[in-house]
Each structure stands twice: as C-alpha cells, then as structure tokens.
Amino acid sequence: MLQPKRTQYRKHQKGKRRGIRSNQNNFDFGRFGIKALQHGIIEGKRIEAVRRVMTRRFKRSGQIWIRVFPDIVRTTKPSQSRMGKGKGGAAYWICRVQPGQILYEIAGVSTTVMEGAFKIASHKLGIKIGVFSRD
Structure with a gap:
C-alpha cells in the first residue's frame, strides 16, 4: 500500500475541492495518459489496484x-464511541485529484490493449477519467 515514510503533521483537515490542475496536464514519460475529469479523492489501495x-x-x-501519491491521512473513530475525546486514529491515505490532472502514464502497449485496461481502471478509480495520447 502506498503511504509516505514521514509527514510534517500526523492528521490533516479535509479542505476544499476546487480549481483545475493546469500545470500537470502534459505528458512527461509515456505515450498514453489517464487523466481525471472531475474532482475527487483516491485511496492508496485504489492506486495500487x-x-x-x-x-x-x-x-x-x-x-x-x-503520477499521483497518497500523502494525506484520513482518520476514523471507532463505531459506537461517544462524542468528543479527540479526532481518531489514522485509517488510510488519500490523494486529492483535480480535473485535468494526469494520474498514470503508459508506454509500450498498443491502442487496443490500452482501451481494455482503461475500461477496468475506470471501474476501480471511482471518478470520471479519460484516456489521452501524445499524438
């Protein structure tokens, strides 16, 4: 599972989901890219899956x-616990995704194989994504 080795703070606040990621919409490595088309969060387990x-x-x-890394922690409190007594322990790691952000880059495969992989990846991620090519 993906998670950082060290962080500055143990717990994070939720924050807002806004803006378009314009500085990360170019290809650096591969021929194909999977790009997010909407805001959302992706867990570390989903990225690895x-x-x-x-x-x-x-x-x-x-x-x-x-091209993404889960560096924000999500906390949970046990069920049936009373109100108060703090925030809760770290449960899993997430990364925030904005529209236009490239999530994966792929090279060395044909277009037909890429389309099959894209279909499965779209079901796993839980947000709307699109495939783009360098051509």
Whole structure:
C-alpha cells in the first residue's frame, strides 16, 4: 500500500475541492495518459489496484508511471464511541485529484490493449477519467 515514510503533521483537515490542475496536464514519460475529469479523492489501495490490473492486462510488456501519491491521512473513530475525546486514529491515505490532472502514464502497449485496461481502471478509480495520447 502506498503511504509516505514521514509527514510534517500526523492528521490533516479535509479542505476544499476546487480549481483545475493546469500545470500537470502534459505528458512527461509515456505515450498514453489517464487523466481525471472531475474532482475527487483516491485511496492508496485504489492506486495500487489500478496499477496491478493494468500490468496484468499488458502481460507485463508495457511500462506504467504513477503520477499521483497518497500523502494525506484520513482518520476514523471507532463505531459506537461517544462524542468528543479527540479526532481518531489514522485509517488510510488519500490523494486529492483535480480535473485535468494526469494520474498514470503508459508506454509500450498498443491502442487496443490500452482501451481494455482503461475500461477496468475506470471501474476501480471511482471518478470520471479519460484516456489521452501524445499524438
């Protein structure tokens, strides 16, 4: 599971979801890219699940670059606990995603194989995504 080794603060506040990520909508590595089309959050487990599904679909021939990293912690309190007594312990790690942000870059696979992997990845991520090519 993806998570940072160290952070400045143990717990984060939720914050707002706004803006368009315009500085990260260019390709740096691959031929194809999976780009977010709406705001949302992605858990570290989902990022890893999509990577595993795509490598299986590519039959380990292509190359994948992950452009997002879960660096924000989400906390939970136990169920049936009374109000108060603090925020709760760290449960899992997330990353905030904005429209236009590239999530994955892929190279070394054909277009048809990429379309099959994209279909599975769209079900796993939970936000609207689109595939874009460098061409």
